[in-house]
Amino acid sequence: MYPQEFLYTKEHEWIRVDEGIGTIGITDFAQKELGDIVYVEVAKPGERVAANESLGTVESVKAVSEIFSPVSGEVTAVNAKLQNNPEMLNTDPHGEAWLIQVRLSDRGEIEKLMTAEEYEAYIQKEKST
Amino acid sequence: MRYLPNSDSDRAAMLKATGRSSVDEFFDRIPEELRFEGPLNLPGPLSEPEILEYFRETSQRSAREYVSLLGAGAYTHYVPVAVNALLSRSEFFTAYTPYQAEIAQGTLQAMFEFQTLMTQLTGMEVGNASLYDGSTATTEAVLMALRVTRRNRVLVARTVHPEYCQVLRTFIRHQGTEIQEIPYEDSGQLDLARLESALDAGTAAVVVQSPNFFGTLERTAQIAEAAHRSGALLIVTIAEPLSLAVVKPPAEADIVCGEAQSFGVRVAFGGPYVGFLTAKEKFLRQMPGRLVGQTVDKEGRRGFVLTLATREQHIRREKATSNICTNQSLCALAVTIYLSLLGKNGLKRLAELNLAKAHYAARQLESIPGVITPFRAPHFNEFVVRPPCDADELLADLQKEKIIGGLSLERFYPELRNHLLVCVTETVSREAIDRMVDAYRRAAGSRRETENGGENAELVEAAMRRHREE
Numbered sequence: 234m235y236p237q238e239f240l241y242t243k244e245h246e247w248i249r250v251d252e253g254i255g256t257i258g259i260t261d262f263a264q265k266e267l268g269d270i271v272y273v274e275v276a277k278p279g280e281r282v283a284a285n286e287s288l289g290t291v292e293s294v295k296a297v298s299e300i301f302s303p304v305s306g307e308v309t310a311v312n313a314k315l316q317n318n319p320e321m322l323n324t325d326p327h328g329e330a331w332l333i334q335v336r337l338s339d340r341g342e343i344e345k346l347m348t349a350e351e352y353e354a355y356i357q358k359e360k361s362t
Numbered sequence: 363m364r365y366l367p368n369s370d371s372d373r374a375a376m377l378k379a380t381g382r383s384s385v386d387e388f389f390d391r392i393p394e395e396l397r398f399e400g401p402l403n404l405p406g407p408l409s410e411p412e413i414l415e416y417f418r419e420t421s422q423r424s425a426r427e428y429v430s431l432l433g434a435g436a437y438t439h440y441v442p443v444a445v446n447a448l449l450s451r452s453e454f455f456t457a458y459t460p461y462q463a464e465i466a467q468g469t470l471q472a473m474f475e476f477q478t479l480m481t482q483l484t485g486m487e488v489g490n491a492s493l494y495d496g497s498t499a500t501t502e503a504v505l506m507a508l509r510v511t512r513r514n515r516v517l518v519a520r521t522v523h524p525e526y527c528q529v530l531r532t533f534i535r536h537q538g539t540e541i542q543e544i545p546y547e548d549s550g551q552l553d554l555a556r557l558e559s560a561l562d563a564g565t566a567a568v569v570v571q572s573p574n575f576f577g578t579l580e581r582t583a584q585i586a587e588a589a590h591r592s593g594a595l596l597i598v599t600i601a602e603p604l605s606l607a608v609v610k611p612p613a614e615a616d617i618v619c620g621e622a623q624s625f626g627v628r629v630a631f632g633g634p635y636v637g638f639l640t641a642k643e644k645f646l647r648q649m650p651g652r653l654v655g656q657t658v659d660k661e662g663r664r665g666f667v668l669t670l671a672t673r674e675q676h677i678r679r680e681k682a683t684s685n686i687c688t689n690q691s692l693c694a695l696a697v698t699i700y701l702s703l704l705g706k707n708g709l710k711r712l713a714e715l716n717l718a719k720a721h722y723a724a725r726q727l728e729s730i731p732g733v734i735t736p737f738r739a740p741h742f743n744e745f746v747v748r749p750p751c752d753a754d755e756l757l758a759d760l761q762k763e764k765i766i767g768g769l770s771l772e773r774f775y776p777e778l779r780n781h782l783l784v785c786v787t788e789t790v791s792r793e794a795i796d797r798m799v800d801a802y803r804r805a806a807g808s809r810r811e812t813e814n815g816g817e818n819a820e821l822v823e824a825a826m827r828r829h830r831e832e
Binding site for chain 2 (some may be wrong): 292294
């Protein structure tokens, strides 16, 4: 369910790091909790984001939620497809519906994130509370 | 429900809970010099018939028989009786936001129509279901522009309603946003050259009013071009939206907002007013307040619901689009009824009537030696005039004629000493305009007799020069 090559946050974002560039999205658990997603808004290329701070919002029919960045760095790309097809976040949150790419400024930050196993244990606990 | 705040026993219970023996003791922490001594200067209680009699008498003393030439953001227009008759229906008689779509279809539809009507008038693509008044609508438009551009500097024309500017400054004084005022030129319009030099990469928005506080129309297309070159948004605020029936809508703007009191809401002791905010669709998600959308229910029937409510404060708390906006559903309903009653052609004819009367009054006044209408830009139903005598004396003279002659501009614009802002709507008869003009003529005549040239000759010369220029 949760890809091994990703790292995860307690706020339900994932990140995949490739040669210093992190691709960031929201997890399958997050999209289920949010319900039908109708709008996505994220930082623009060239802007800086900071770890644990908001990099944008996801709007569903129920609520507008912040997306928190797992890492600090400069935005290198955003997923333009989401502008017109935000519902992709419900159907393919770990693939096609990535949100944003960031050039990491501090590699050490990813060590604080959860592995797939840790994240699955974490959401099991979330579900039971 | 009885509107009695508390009883003697309630007060005794509260005092006991706080461990005090009397109300005076309860308040003894307030320093003595700050406490009010003696009885309040209030009349004693009245019985119901006495209260009714009091209001009947008071209403008779109010200045109903006066002709008002006051505008400046509050416009006297005739309100068809159907507006109040429909407004008073119990189905509509709540100003509260209809969050429960299943019991509020009529109200929601009226709000949806309000949004549609306002966007048709302003040339914008989306509108919200009203705001508190013109000043807060202007402020919300600025906050919206700050969110959209993520910039922090706002250029505001000096010709924007001074009270709108005060409200704007109050809202943003503690959030580090810089406001720069752009002066007006001799025509009574925003100084374009000064605007160009003030615009920079940090400018979020340019705010102009059109018709502006002096009644003159701003060159919104040119202003939009300049603003957009710097990546700033153009906000056009409108205090007299009746003008939109004859003036080209400022469709080149990004946000058009303002005051809709002109449409079916009477002027009365400072309120109520009704703000509107319309914008380009791409800014939809940064719009404050309620929006009503049209949808279908599960059986495919048309219905109306509040939409984008996920961004409102009851869900997003401190991260809401706006935490300080409110709506004016009942007044917005009055606007909807009024505009529906008049229709497109009726509204245009009414606007033409306002235009014709105001221009007739201005031309008559200009023909009097010593009277100056300083601003040459086109105006709608309001204009600035400099009388040939002391403006306050003239206003007193007009008041004897049961005419409220206008607003003294010096209060807001020290540089416009002895200038009056005069508004002529359809409620002012030709006969009343002529009586006003006569008062100016008398003032000019007595001035010629008592003064020997000097400033008077200079004024006449200036007036003549302007006429030659025309």
